[in-house]
Amino acid sequence: MTTVSTRQDTTALLDRFRDVRARTDRLVRDLTPEDQTPQSMTTASPVKWHRAHTTWFFEEFVLGADPGYRPRDPAFRYLFNSYYETVGERHPRAARGQVTRPGVAEVAAYRADVEQQVADRVCAGTLDESSLALVELGCHHEEQHQELLLTDFKHLLSGNVIQPAHVDRAADPDPTAEPAPLRWMHVPGGVTRVGDAGEGFAFDNERPRHRVWLEDVELAGRQVTNAEWTEFIADGAYEQPDLWLSDGWATLQSQGWRAPGYWRHDEDEGWTTFTLSGRRPVVAAEPVCHISFFEADAFARWAGYRLPTEHEWEAWAASGQEVRGGLLDPERCHPDLAREVTLGNVWEWTASAYLPYPGFVTAPGAVGEYNGKFMNDQHVLRGASAVTPPEHPRITYRNFFPADSRWVFAGLRLAR
Amino acid sequence: MTTVSTRQDTTALLDRFRDVRARTDRLVRDLTPEDQTPQSMTTASPVKWHRAHTTWFFEEFVLGADPGYRPRDPAFRYLFNSYYETVGERHPRAARGQVTRPGVAEVAAYRADVEQQVADRVCAGTLDESSLALVELGCHHEEQHQELLLTDFKHLLSGNVIQPAHVDRAADPDPTAEPAPLRWMHVPGGVTRVGDAGEGFAFDNERPRHRVWLEDVELAGRQVTNAEWTEFIADGAYEQPDLWLSDGWATLQSQGWRAPGYWRHDEDEGWTTFTLSGRRPVVAAEPVCHISFFEADAFARWAGYRLPTEHEWEAWAASGQEVRGGLLDPERCHPDLAREVTLGNVWEWTASAYLPYPGFVTAPGAVGEYNGKFMNDQHVLRGASAVTPPEHPRITYRNFFPADSRWVFAGLRLAR
Amino acid sequence: MTTVSTRQDTTALLDRFRDVRARTDRLVRDLTPEDQTPQSMTTASPVKWHRAHTTWFFEEFVLGADPGYRPRDPAFRYLFNSYYETVGERHPRAARGQVTRPGVAEVAAYRADVEQQVADRVCAGTLDESSLALVELGCHHEEQHQELLLTDFKHLLSGNVIQPAHVDRAADPDPTAEPAPLRWMHVPGGVTRVGDAGEGFAFDNERPRHRVWLEDVELAGRQVTNAEWTEFIADGAYEQPDLWLSDGWATLQSQGWRAPGYWRHDEDEGWTTFTLSGRRPVVAAEPVCHISFFEADAFARWAGYRLPTEHEWEAWAASGQEVRGGLLDPERCHPDLAREVTLGNVWEWTASAYLPYPGFVTAPGAVGEYNGKFMNDQHVLRGASAVTPPEHPRITYRNFFPADSRWVFAGLRLAR
Amino acid sequence: MTTVSTRQDTTALLDRFRDVRARTDRLVRDLTPEDQTPQSMTTASPVKWHRAHTTWFFEEFVLGADPGYRPRDPAFRYLFNSYYETVGERHPRAARGQVTRPGVAEVAAYRADVEQQVADRVCAGTLDESSLALVELGCHHEEQHQELLLTDFKHLLSGNVIQPAHVDRAADPDPTAEPAPLRWMHVPGGVTRVGDAGEGFAFDNERPRHRVWLEDVELAGRQVTNAEWTEFIADGAYEQPDLWLSDGWATLQSQGWRAPGYWRHDEDEGWTTFTLSGRRPVVAAEPVCHISFFEADAFARWAGYRLPTEHEWEAWAASGQEVRGGLLDPERCHPDLAREVTLGNVWEWTASAYLPYPGFVTAPGAVGEYNGKFMNDQHVLRGASAVTPPEHPRITYRNFFPADSRWVFAGLRLAR
8 A cells, every 4th residue: 555664763653643643633622522423415424433434444454453453343343444345344425424323422432542552552563564554554544534524524514504613713814915926837848757756655546656748838836816716707607618528517507506615695795605714705815715626627718728737737846846835724724825835725626537657556455445446537636725734745646536526625726 | 273272271381381391301311412413314303403493483483473582593593493484494404414503502502591481471471372372382392393303313323233222121021922812893883073172282183073974894902013014024925016005015125125114134033123222122012113104004905904094093092991001101112012002002004195174274374384284195193102292192183104104103003 | 897787788899999999099190100109207108108008908808818818929018018016027117218119010010910809709709707897998998098198198299399289279269268157066065975886887996886974065167267377376376385285385396387287488478388289378268287286286275265075076076967078089189168067178186185985995816906006195186188088087087196297187176 | 620631622522421421321221210219318319319410410510601501490400409508508318219200201301401402512612621621520420420329229229128130140150269369469668649640530639649658568469358258257256346446336236237238147048148130149259348447447457457548559559550340330230259450349448538638629619519528537448349430440539438338339458
C-alpha cells in the first residue's frame, strides 16, 4: 500500500499517531451525540462512524495482524468496515445513520482502547516494518476522514432549517476585499516526470513516478472567485445547454442547480451560503467552493479557458515555490480570501479522469482495496482545502470524486 | 374532531394530561440521545420526534388558539408538524432522522415548557370548551404516539447487528405452554348498530353510530398463534401464489417474505424473533405478531376461513363481556400467551377497507386533517396491542395501516 | 367463475361468439402493425397483445380442457397469459411492447385458427357445460378487452406529438349545447338486496346477491360535466390541499395534475382534450372524463356533496327504468352530451373499495384468478363508458381500478 | 466538426452517399414494421427511428442550411432529433419505441425524399464546402447508425422467448477449430504522435494529432477468445470481488452477471449465446463478445496482464500492417474466428477514459454537439466489430461507451 521510510523513528511515529488521534477528538469536542449519529446521504457518513472506522482501521490492519489478537467486539468489524470486501460482510453504507448502539461514549472508549494498544506495541517495538507502515498509513487515513467528517457534518447540518453554526469563526472579511489579481504562470512543456518519488509517505495511487509529455501551458495564479462565479450565474450560464457536458446538463436539470452548493438567493440578503459558522453572505473575494466537476468544466468553457490536467497542475506546482494557505483550522473551517497558493483553500477539479499510473500495483491483502478499485468514472482533484489537515497535502496528491459531487470543498483553477 | 364531555371535570382532565405526559417520559427514560435521533424508514419516526411532535400538537392547537401566544421557536412548527397542510410547510418526513438540533435535552425542555403552560391554562380555567376538547384529543393523540414510538424504535433497533435489548422482560414463558383452545363464538346477524354513541371520547372516524346489515357469523375466541403460523409456513404457503392477493404475492416476492416480520430461522436455534428484550425463540402459544394484511388474508384462506369485517368484529366484541389483556406494560412490551381477550395482545387485521362512516364529517380547521384524509387504500385493524396504553382502546376504535405494513404489532382472528 | 344458463342455446352462443370476435377485428381494421405493437405504460397493453390474449383465453380454457389438444405454439402460452399464476410463467407485463414476433399477421392467423376450432367444437356439441360456460365467459372477457384495447390505444396515441386521429367522428356538438339540468333522484333506504341474482351471465364478483342496509339518499340524475369541472379548476381546487385525500394530494403534486387527463390549456384555444378523433376543444355539455378517483372525490367535497357507494348506486339504478346511452360506437369512441342515463358515457367512481361480497367464492382452477385476487386497494366504478360494448354492461357490474388511474373513460355522479 | 478534403470530387461523394443510404435499406429489408417499432431499453433505439434520424441529420444540417428550405414535417424535427439541444426540444429518448406514426412506409418516403433533395443539390453544385463536408459527415454518421441499428435490434430480438433468427448465417465453424496462437507484439516507447493527421475524413474527437509519451509495451496479436473466457468463469472470477473495480462488482451483483451478455448455460447444451442467426453454441475459437469494460478489466487482472491504453493501441496498430477482418457482412453479422487482425471482429475496450485531445475544439453550431459533450465517464474502445461497415473504421477512430455497456459488440486485447 505504501512505503514507509526504512529508518522510521519510532518516537516520531508515536508522536504523529497521538497528534492525529487527538485532532479527531478535538474536532468533535463540541458535537452532541445527536450531531454524531445521522448521515445526510449514502455517500456521507455519521461523525460517530468516522471516529469508529478510523479506529477499526488500526485494529484490523495493525492489531489484527497479530494472530493472538482478540477483537474488542466482533460486531464492530461488521459495523465499521467501510468497503473492504476481503475483510468480510459489512453494514450497508446507506444505513450507517441508523446505528444507535454503540453510542458516542462507547465509541470513545473503543478509540481509547485501540489507541493505547497500538501505542503500546509501537513503544514496545513489537511491530514489524510492515505494521509500522500501516500505522503511518492509518494516520494519513485518519486525516482523510478528518476532512470527510467536517465535510459530511456540514452537509448534515445544512439540511436543518435552523441553519446552526458549528464553529465560532471570527467575523467575515470586509465584503469589499479584493482577491489577488489574476496572473498567468507559464509552465514549459516536454517530457516531464510526475508522481511521487520521495522517501516520505505517499499513497499508492501517486506512484510510480513516470514520464508524461506536456505541451506548454499557462495556469492561473489563483483560484476562481465568488465574484467571477456570480458573473457566470448572471450571464445565464445555468440555462445554456451548450456550455455543459451532456451528463452535466442532465444533472443540473434533475437537481435544479442554479448556483453552487449551499448558495441561496433572497430578495433581501442577496447571495448567502451555508458555512460551518452558519448561513452568511457570499464573500466576493473568496474562492468559489462546493461546485461539481460539471460546473467547473462549464465555467472554464464559458470563460474561454479550460481546466488543467492533473499532470499540468503537478508540473505547475513543482515549478515554483510551494505556498500553503487555507488549510484546516478547527476554529474556522472555511476558505481564506483568494490569493496565490499552491495547496489550500479549495480542492481544484482537473480535466483528468482518475486512472492508474503506468505500472501501478496494489498492495497485497485487504489494504490493496484502499485506492485502486475506485479508478473508474471519477475525476482527479489536486491541491487541498480549508478542511484538509495541514500535514496532509502534497503536490503529488490525487484526490478523486464523481463528477456530480458538490458537498466536497472544491473549486477550480483555470488553464490556457 | 371530537366531542368532549360537556361536564368536563377540570381536575380529572389535568390528571389525565399529566399522566399521559409522564408515561411518554417514562418510556424513553433509558434511551440515549443516539437511540432517539435516527429513523429506520420513511414511515417510522425518531423517538425524539415523537416526543416533540406530541408537544407541538398541544402548542399548535391549544396554546396557539390564543392570538397572543408567541411560539417557543418558529422552527419547531416546521420541524414537528407531521402532516397538517393547513398549518404550513413541513420538514420532509423521510428526513426526520437527520435533525440533530434541537437535541434531546432541548426537546425535554420544550416538553416541560408547553406542558406547564397547558396545565396553567387548564387550572386557570382560561380555556374554552373547544380548547379543553383539544387537550383531551391531545392526550389520546399522545397515547397513539406512545405506541408508535415503541413500534418505530423496535424497528430501528432490529436493524442493529448487535440485536440489543431495550427492556428487561422477565423470562419467556415455558415454551411448552399451551394457548387457550380455539372456541367459535356465534354472533347473530340482522340490522346492527356500530360506531361510537357514548358520551366519552372517541375519534371522529368512529362516528356517527349507524346501522349496518350483518349475516350470522362466528368468530374465533382467540387470536391465531405462532404454532399455527409455523404450520402455515411448513405447508409451503409462502410459495403458493393461489393463496395470495395479487398485490400480496408481488410484495412477498419483491421483499423476500418467508415468515412474519422479525422472524429468522437458524439451523441451531430454529425460529427466533426480535423483541424489545432482544432476539428470542418464537413462543408457540403466543399470538402471531408483525404480519401484514396480505399474510393475514392468505392465512385465513389457507385455513379455510376468512377475516371478519370490522362490523362483525365490533358486533362480536359488543356481544359479550369486554376482556382486556396484553396492553402496554413498559417493562414487557410484548404479547401475552394467546387467550380469550377482546382488546389486547395484537391488533387484528379485518377484511374492511378504511372508509368514512355514512355521515362522517371532519372537524373545521387543521385538526380536521387528523383522520379523514387517510381514508384511501388502508385496512382497518381492531382491538389493541401489547404496546397500546391501557386507557387507549375501545371496541369502536378503528386503527388503520396499508396492507403491506409489518412493523405494527398486528396479528389476526379468524371468522367463518 | 360464472354460471351459464342451463338451457344454453348452442346457436345463440355461437352467434354471440362470432359477433364478439368480429367486433375485435372491426376495431383494429384501420390500425397499422406499428400502431399495434408498442405499449405506453406497464398497465396498458399493445393492441396486438389484446388480440392475442383474448384468443389465448379460449385456447387455454376451452380447447386446452381437451387433454389431446396440442397448442398452436408453446411460446404463445408464455407470451399471452396475462396474470394466471396457475397456468405458469409469463412474459413480463412491462415488456409486452417489445414483442415483435409473432407479428400482426401471425396473430390474425392465430385468432382465425382458434376461433374455428372453438366454433367447430360448439357446433359439434363436444363441449361439456363447463366448457360452454367458459366460451360465454370468454366472450365477456373479450368485450372487456375491446374496451381496454381502445383505452390503451388512446393513451399510446396521445403521446404522439402529431396528435393523430383514429376515428373520423362526425363534427363536435354545438359548443353552446346545454347538458340536461341536474335533477336529484330519491332512493329510499332500508334493508336492500344487491348483486346479481339473475339466470343470465354475471361475473363471479357480482355474486352472491345479498342484503345491505342503506340510509335514504339522493343521486344526481346525470354525470358531472366539463362545464362544472372548469369551475372546479377556476376555483383553484388543484391548489387546495384540504380538498384532497392525502394520497391524492401527493399524487397530484408528483404528477403535476392541474386538469383531467388529456386536457391542455393554450392561450389561443383554451381547454382542449385528446380524443380518438384527435385533439379537440373541450365541450362544456359533455360529462367530464379521464379523471382519477382522487379527483372525483375532491370534486364532490368541493361541491358540497359526496360520491355514492356502489350499493347506493345499484339501488338507484334498480329503482327506475334502465336508460342506456353513450356506449361503444366504433365510429365515435367518445361520450355523448350529458343526459339522464343509467349506463353509459363514462364509468362512475364510487365511494366503495373493491372487496368481496359476503360469501364470495372463486371458481376452481386458474380461472379462479379472474377477479378475486385483485380485491385490494382498488375502487369500484359503476355504469359503463363510451367504449364499453353495448352487450356488456349490467347494473350489478363492478368495474375496478386503482385510485390514481386516469386513462380509463371515467367520470362521476354526485350523491347527497 | 470535421474537415472535408478540399478537392472533394462531387461524383465520388454522390456515389458514397448513395451507397451508404442503400446499405441502410438493405439492412432492414427483411424487417417487419413490428420489428422496426419498439426499443428494448432507453439507450437503444427503434430500427425505424435510426432510419428516420439519419435522414433528419441530412435534412437539418444540409437542406436546413438553406433558409428557403421548408421541412417535410415539423413534427419530424421533434421526433428524430437525437440529442442536439441547440436544435430544440426533443421527443423523450425513453419513449422512442412508443411512436407509431409516422410508420415504416412514411419513414421510407421521408428517406427517399430527403435523399433525392440532397443528391440534387450535390449534383447541381449548389452546396458550399461546409455543406459538402456535412454530407460527408452524414455518411459517416449513418454508418455509425448502421452498426447501432443492428446492435439495438439484436438486443430487442434477444428478449423474445422465441429467440428468432434475423440473418441466415451459414453453418457455425467446426467447434473444434483453433484460434490463432497468442503472439506478443512489441511496441517501442518514447514520444509518439497519435490522432488523425490525414487529408481524409476523421471525426473531431480524433484531432488534433499530438504527442504523448509511451513506455515500451507488448500487445497480444489477437483478441481474447471464448475458450479463455470460459476458463475465467470456471475459475470463479464472477464471484471474486478482488478482481473487480468497485463499481464493477456492484454492477455485477445488481445485474446478476455470471457470463458475457447473451450467454446462457443449460445442462444439455452447455454455453449458448444469442446471435442474429438465433441462439447457438458458444464457439471456443471466436473472440469473446458482449462484455462490459468492467469484465474486460477484471479479465486482464485475472490473467495477470492489463488493458492497453488507447495510445498504446494506436501506436501498435500504426506500427505494422493494417489487417482487416470481421467487418459488416449483412448475411452474417457475427465475429469471425479469432486471428491477428488490426480492425475487426469486436471492439476492444482500452484502459483510457474518453477525454478531449489537447487542443480539441468543437465545430460551431449544433453539429458541435456531435462528440464533445459526451467526454465524461465513458471508456474508449478501439478497432471495429462484425457489424461495423467496412468503409468506416480507422486506426485513429475513438469509439466510446459507459463501463457497464454489454449490448455493444465489444471484447478485449491484452497488454503487458
